[in-house]
Amino acid sequence: MSEKQLSLPEVRSKLDDADKLIFFTGAGISAESGVPTYRGAGGIWGSYNYEEYACQDAFLRNPEAVWSFHNYRRELVAACAPNEGHRIIAQIEQERPCTVITQNIDGLHHAAGSKNILELHGSLWRVRCQTTGEKHVDLAVPFAARRDDGLWWRPDIIWFGDALDERVVDSAMQAAVQADVFISIGTSASVFPAAHLPVYAQQAGAFLIEINPEETPLSHVYHHLMRMSASDALGALFNGT
């Protein structure tokens, strides 16, 4: 966006006037809880090759190795708690209509109390039978993935090469194009189709805010840029802190 940024009070007044609010979150919102991000320093794919641990072929070849990695991720996340950013979003949801569209699989929006959540990439805490497709939530750490009947549960997350759940993507697109204000938080805007959502929202006339300490390939579509951490920016927008 080429025009001058609005002041913070002007942005707050846009938020006050908004009927439909979207929080679109990525790994950056959970970084302050201690969950490793995807890219950058400490990013989890710097240490683990996804072709061995996070794709369907790897699971078919060696389910034990894939589950050992996912049980490690469960252990990492189980030691983390929602942070101020997650809590502010959950608090806003109690006050007005809003939707959380997240790329995260960590379940921290649920843990903070948000209810209206679309998990684009699934959940580390949900499992799906590899053979029957049956799903359920199981918070065990470690999770015992071999069923008594010999079949395997797999994590119900979108691995590299998997298709997204069309119903979830459709709901996210509908919410994005109906949004009055669309706030992206802690996403590098490099994973598709998720990264299309801010563009759809912008084309449909929403006011867009990007919260990220770093510039992203999509920064130019936003009307207001907040180069700070998720919790500081959300505090400034909603709590005046």
Ligand code: NAD
């Ligand atoms: P990403 O790792 O590609 O990008 C993270 C972004 O967060 C970066 O742009 C970084 O500048 C920003 N950031 C870092 N600290 C921040 C902070 N304190 N406040 C605000 N922003 C901060 O993450 P992505 O865009 O979500 O894409 C990664 C993919 O990997 C997603 O598909 C997701 O499913 C998966 N993933 C999920 C988790 C999780 O569930 N917590 C963690 C790692 C990866």
